[in-house]
Amino acid sequence: MAKKTLSQEAYEQIKQNLEEGLYQGYINGRQVARDLNIGFTPVREAFLQLQSEGLIRKVDNVGYFVNRVELEELIQIFQVRECIEMYVWNQTFDKITEVEIAKMKALHEQEKELFRQGILKEYTKTDIKLHGVILDFFGNADLSNLYYNVRQRYMLCPVKTVKQASVAAMEEHDQWIAYVEARDREKALNYLQQHINHTKNRMKEGFITFLE
Missing domain, CATH: 1.20.120.530 (GntR ligand-binding domain-like)
Structure with a gap:
């Protein structure tokens, strides 16, 4: 079995945290990277994947926010x-x-x-x-x-x-x-x-x- 990349590990952990409601509103990518004890690049790549799935959204010049179902x-x-x-x-x-x-x-x-x-x-x-x-x-x-x-x-x-x-x-x-x-x-x-x-x-x- 192929070893998971850091981006994939970050994606899975952040997604799990989203599902459990651990993030609210603005998500600080660099803080997430520190919490996961990994670099910022894998977190950024994970954010892009989560954005494509509609779980988070990006606000230009601000950052990423948790999407909530209206x-x-x-x-x-x-x-x-x-x-x-x-x-x-x-x-x-x-x-x-x-x-x-x-x-x-x-x-x-x-x-x-x-x-x-x-x-x-x-x-x-x-x-x-x-x-x-x-x-x-x-x-x-x-x-x-x-x-x-x-x-x-x-x-x-x-x-x-x-x-x-x-x-x-x-x-x-x-x-x-x-x-x-x-x-x-x-x-x-x-x-x-x-x-x-x-x-x-x-x-x-x-x-x-x-x-x-």
Whole structure:
């Protein structure tokens, strides 16, 4: 296995810190370099990659700032999710195998345990993987990339917002997966659409509460 470059190590550590909410507002690159005990160049390269992913933004003659999901952007995330997920499920429902269903069930159990332990970052990643099972099965790399890039924006939502929306979401996963396992196409797809809309509304409520 190739050894990671300093830029890659810096990128992974800074991204993890962003996901955990350790940076707020302005990010001092030289201070980050000191904190990571590396040179400034790898940090600068990491910043460029994170900027390309929309996790931070550059203000000319000032520096880099943490991006945060605004309410309008949150709604757009769910619009993209609904378009992609409903399309793919409509195309593939009759083709999924027991392997995909087993993956969904295993990821669902994993997300429940992570949430119980309060490991919200990993819980969110597992939720993304759960909904991504069908995308991976479908095999359209462009759609998968769009889905995962959009879902990554969840990491910039306030933790309290994610936590508030998650309990009901996991309960809905129980019923949704049961419909999929029963091969009830109509109920599974209708319930998925409802689940996406309900999650959007819960996130909106949590977001508004966070701003108050």
